[in-house]
Amino acid sequence: MALRFNRRIRIAPGISLNLSKSGIGASIGPRGAKINVSSRGVYSNVGLPGTGLAYREKHNKRSGRSPHPRAPSPGQALEQQLKTGDSAAVRVRVQEDGEVVITDDSGQPYDETELRVLRKYAGEGIRDMLQQACDRLNADLSALATVHLNTLAPRDKPVFRGQAFPKTEPQRKTPLQPTLWSRIWPPARRRLEAQNERWTEQYARAFSEWEEAARDFNEQERQRRELETELVLTNLDAMANVLEEHLGEIPWPRETSVSFDLGDDASTIAIDIELPEENDFPDVEYNLAAKQAKVSVKKIAASRRRMLYRDYAHGVAMRVLGEIFHRLPTVQVALVSAYAPTLDAGTGQPTESYLYSVVVTKPQWREINFKALVNIEPSASLERFQLRRKMTKTGVFKPIEPFDVEALEN
Numbered sequence: 001m002a003l004r005f006n007r008r009i010r011i012a013p014g015i016s017l018n019l020s021k022s023g024i025g026a027s028i029g030p031r032g033a034k035i036n037v038s039s040r041g042v043y044s045n046v047g048l049p050g051t052g053l054a055y056r057e058k059h060n061k062r063s064g065r066s067p068h069p070r071a072p073s074p075g076q077a078l079e080q081q082l083k084t085g086d087s088a089a090v091r092v093r094v095q096e097d098g099e100v101v102i103t104d105d106s107g108q109p110y111d112e113t114e115l116r117v118l119r120k121y122a123g124e125g126i127r128d129m130l131q132q133a134c135d136r137l138n139a140d141l142s143a144l145a146t147v148h149l150n151t152l153a154p155r156d157k158p159v160f161r162g163q164a165f166p167k168t169e170p171q172r173k174t175p176l177q178p179t180l181w182s183r184i185w186p187p188a189r190r191r192l193e194a195q196n197e198r199w200t201e202q203y204a205r206a207f208s209e210w211e212e213a214a215r216d217f218n219e220q221e222r223q224r225r226e227l228e229t230e231l232v233l234t235n236l237d238a239m240a241n242v243l244e245e246h247l248g249e250i251p252w253p254r255e256t257s258v259s260f261d262l263g264d265d266a267s268t269i270a271i272d273i274e275l276p277e278e279n280d281f282p283d284v285e286y287n288l289a290a291k292q293a294k295v296s297v298k299k300i301a302a303s304r305r306r307m308l309y310r311d312y313a314h315g316v317a318m319r320v321l322g323e324i325f326h327r328l329p330t331v332q333v334a335l336v337s338a339y340a341p342t343l344d345a346g347t348g349q350p351t352e353s354y355l356y357s358v359v360v361t362k363p364q365w366r367e368i369n370f371k372a373l374v375n376i377e378p379s380a381s382l383e384r385f386q387l388r389r390k391m392t393k394t395g396v397f398k399p400i401e402p403f404d405v406e407a408l409e410n
Contacts, residue, residue, distance in 0.1 A: 075113025094133040098297035143253040148315035153370040154325035170206040268408040273338040306395035314378035337402035356389035357402035
């Protein structure tokens with residue numbers, strides 16, 4: 001007789017990869033009592049649910065065997081565990097250099113014999129997890145190239161989208177009903193009444209706090225409605241607040257700063273965009289090997305990296321223009337100029353190098369098919385407007401002199 005401990009290994013919060021002879025399933029250990037029959041004999045198992053502890057006894061022991069058999073290797077023990085129907089899970093991680101690390105729940109790496117067993121019984125499952133890891137590591141590349149996909153269409157009238165108060169109303173607990181004992185024994189009755197009174201007081205406090213929070217939230221929503229549907233049409237400060245709030249909500253894949261200046265008549269706006277440097281963009285890509293649980297790290301070609309920067313630089317302009325013509329109905333002309341920080345070749349001092357400058361009118365902006373943004377190339381889209389830009393076909397920018405605000409009046 002012996003006690004054994006079944007490990008349950010988690011891959012990530014809410015995700016686990018369970019290994020058994022029959023395949024991959026949920027990470028649950030044996031519960032209760034059961035009997036396993038195999039070519040190695042008949043075993044009975046009694047488990048303690050929730051603890052991972054189990055008691056195991058072999059009933060049909062064969063005679064003539066050594067009372068002290070040699071302990072199996074870690075790989076043999078793991079394979080034996082899987083063959084008997086027990087489950088195991090692994091944590092799979094891909095490091096920045098592409099190294100694949102497979103560990104147990106405590107972060108202890110499996111040895112080579114155990115890894116061979118894991119590949120044998122769950123090779124495809126591990127590959128699936130590695131592909132997901134590669135996708136997460138490469139997600140940055142996709143986000144940088146598709147920042148324009150959430151560009152909003154223009155509108156002439158403000159539309160307010162209210163939000164519901166997120167907190168649920170507290171619920172009153174059902175009072176305890178008197179029992180026969182509490183009716184005939186005063187101390188029991190007093191305890192019951194005291195408990196019901198405490199619950200009543202707790203509910204009253206919780207409801208009062210919830211009601212006050214709901215009033216504050218609704219007042220904020222009322223003010224936001226007034227700001228975004230009335231004041232935004234006439235008040236320059238309100239227009240600036242609305243645009244600043246919504247631009248600030250955009251999850252830019254790279255740090256991107258936007259500054260703007262509204263015209264005196266609320267029909268024009270000038271925007272400056274500070275773009276990240278090209279060196280801030282990823283220079284490697286992660287790929288899963290064709291038939292192995294291995295990840296390769298591939299250097300991104302300089303030409304592709306420049307194209308990625310080109311798409312992001314112009315995609316940011318489209319996203320900002322979309323917010324302007326969508327949030328500020330009175331704006332009819334927008335000037336967008338984008339620059340990147342650089343060093344002056346003559347002095348070595350930090351300076352700003354403008355990459356493009358574009359003037360867009362609202363009627364021109366309407367010509368874009370906002371339902372087919374996936375088919376639009378941002379750099380080509382801006383060419384439809386009054387554009388200043390010196391860029392080669394391979395995405396190399398040369399400094400330009402941006403438009404003056406007088407261009408908004410032409």
